[in-house]
Amino acid sequence: MLQLKQYFQRWAAKRAPRAEQIVLKHHTIYVFPGRQGVAFLVLILLVWILGTNYQNNLILGLSFFLASLMLVSVIHAFKNLLGLRFTPAASLYSAVGEMAPFDIDISSGYQTDHHGLRLELDDSEPVCIDIIAGKVTQARLILHAPRRGWLKLPRIVLKSYFPFGLIRAWAYIDLQHRTLIFPQPIASEQPPLGAGQGDEGIYVSTQRGDEFQGFQIYQPGSPLSQIAWKQYARGAGLHLKDYRALQSEHYWLDWDAVNAHDTELALSHLSYWVNYFADNNLEFGLRLPGFTLGLGMGDVHRLNALTALALFGWVKEDE
């Protein structure tokens, strides 16, 4: 029996290979009576016995009706999954020890509603959703994040018991989707600061600062408040007003300064301090063996730093 299941799993996996987008077609949907379907068969038998004992054709008719209802609901169970389209939404991130989210966009290829869909993953809560015709519904699956780096979305089992719970329809969704897992931040007593500390401050360009230092060529995406509207009105084209501020403090987080023998622990300490500096709006840079991230501030900078830490020593997969 177990072997049979394994054989089926392998066979099913071959039919539904990992893909960037998955549209459910007839050969990747499976239907079989569920536990309640078996109970329903018992009900049909009981009604049939009642009808036979009373020699009552209407009761017999009801038992036949229930039997054909079960057959028809096979078609509807199948149709409930047919044409569903699964696309990965934007990749998200999380940290080791937290829950890693995966967003999946689900829509229907047909103008019908799809009800009672359950997305199941091993050892995580199933997600129940309905798909309304013409709408894209986003489902978020949550997985435990065991280690840093890219976490691949395992194969999802999509199940539905619609319409009456008698027939289980299911399909395997092996979607190319991943979430970046950062190292778990672990505090150390001192920040691992490397050389280049305590420079007497340098001038950096900022959006808003103390001292106007001239104009820059307009870059798409710059904030409107920074645009030199007066110059634009004179017909000089779009320019940005540039200010400078004295950056008094900045830090270099350095791999060599980490006081830990274990690579993972070192990365965890670095993560902690990256978050610390970013939370406190301090300017920092990151030096790793073979990688340097220049000084910077803000959430994008934090993300870049954490990504570098997450993928440190990570061999690029063949994707």
Added chain:
Amino acid sequence: MIFSKRLSADEPISRTSLAWLLVVQIFILAPHFVTVPAWIALVWIMVAVWRWRIFQGAWNYPNSIKKVVLVVICCIGLLLSLGATFRFESMVSLLMVGFILKLLELRNKKDFVLLIFIAFFILAAQFIEFNHVAAVLYGFGCAVLLCTTLMQLYKNTYRYSLWRNLRPNILILLQAIPLMLLLFVVVPRIGSFWAVPTPQHAKTGLSDSMSPGDFTELMQSDELAFRVSFSNAIPAREKLYWRSLVFSFFDGRRWTQNRQQKADNFLNQGTPDIKSHVEYKDNRVEYDIIAEASSQLWLYSLAAPQSWSGNLAFARDMRLQAFSPVVERINYHVTSVLDYQLNETRPEELEQNLQLPKEGNPKTRDYAKAWLAETGSPEKLIEKLFGYYRQAFFYTLRPPALGVDVVDDFLWNSRQGFCEHFSSSFVFFIRAAGIPARVVAGYQGGDLNSVDNSLSVRQRDAHAWAEVWLEGRGWVMFDPTAAVAPERVQDGIEQSLSATDRQLLAKPFGSSFKLLRRINEQWEALNLKWIQWVLNYDSGMQASLLERLLGDVSPMRVAMLVVLTGGGFAVSLFVVLLLRTPQQKLPESSLLYLELCRKLKPFGVNPLISETPRAFVRRTITANPELADPLGYIIDLYEEWVYGSNEAAKARLIVALGKFKPVT
């Protein structure tokens, strides 16, 4: 593992699901209140309120003590109102009480599904009581409600309108009908596994005796006794004497079957000489009868039955009857020969039909002897008696009360009465003259349904007449009522009565309006077809229907029928469902982009999911620089239209795409 996860046991029930369940329970339980005690409705209301309060969080689930108390109270209630014997009513009541009390144990989805399954069973049980077309329509409605309720568990969106909830279920259930019909036709019918209690109803109808007043009661009932459909032309109305019982014993007040008749009922079934005393002559008619349940043995046939279905027995006094009381509607086929001679092979039978009480009715006895002496022959005596009836008697359903000597009082004093008085006095008079005679009871006439030419015979058509033994002619039928009121047999009982008497008579609904009568006839015709083709579809009909369809009923052919029609239906349903579901339409811009992609396919470039149209075009141009000009133009137009909402660009894009025919 997919095989290990299932509907987890503690999934709570939504408000919508619970509301649906409570409403559907009303519809499932309602028809059963014909049989079960009414207080069960109070139990339901109490339990339903309780369960709703539990849902609201106001009350708690009953603990085991409360549960036991509830069950004990209900059982005692059932014992008090139904008694300890196991009857149909007690079976249904028990089932219903269990169904209702289970509500208090409804905690999770599993319990919910169980309740729905029990509801389906209770729905089935209602067909024991009700089996008309309307009952089936009601049952279908209940099934739609049950399925809708069940579906609530397998949906996550609850905020649907009533119609949006019901519509898909109605469609699915309608789709199940063709397969059901197929199963109904081919699944073999087998006999009962064990005896089951059936509902008992007091039935009106002929009883095994005739005493004054019996027929007045019958004539006030509009209830159907049986339906007849003739294979050939319907005989004239005055020939339609439906023979059911023959009474040979008179105790001065009541006519009954004598001991010999009762004992003879089932004698010699199957022997060829069972009807050897009947001489069949001419005028053969064939007909099917569907007899309503009467809880009695006797059935109905025209004299003289020549051949009949196997489920009937023939009694020596030329009647057909069932082997066991007719507790359910039955149908049978009879061939009768209207011109016949019924002889008598047993002299003691003639003797028995001279029986009279030792005393009473002296005046009649004297007259009988005097008139016989005066006329000289039985035939002439009967003629004289008929003449007397015709002259001096009055046909009425409200005769004055009669004294101790019933016959004397009727014949020589009140002279008012109807069939039971006429037949009783006639037979008494003839017997008193020393000629064998007996009372025959049954029905006369029937309502002709012009829609399907069937005849409905109702209790109000009950009639009693007489048979006299005439040397050389055998038992000859006489109807003294016809002598007094010939319109009784020619036009039916209603036409034969005075206006005041007519009020006494049961009338079919709307009989006085032509349109209503017409509708009523249609309805009756539908009912007849329903009974013939659905309710009475049995293994015999199955065999003949399959034979007509397949030519030869071999398991192989039946299997082929099932596989071909069933499979064919399932496949076509599948195809229709998929084809009729419209595909999601892509926006126009995507369609045009897809067309561009299709045209670029020969160059070995395919768009990636993560790629914008411009990125894709740029990649294509890098690989195929010769396409730079047309592609650059196209993608500019595309972006101008899609992102710049420039409708003019759209028109130019379509033209440009049409012209774009790259060659590798």
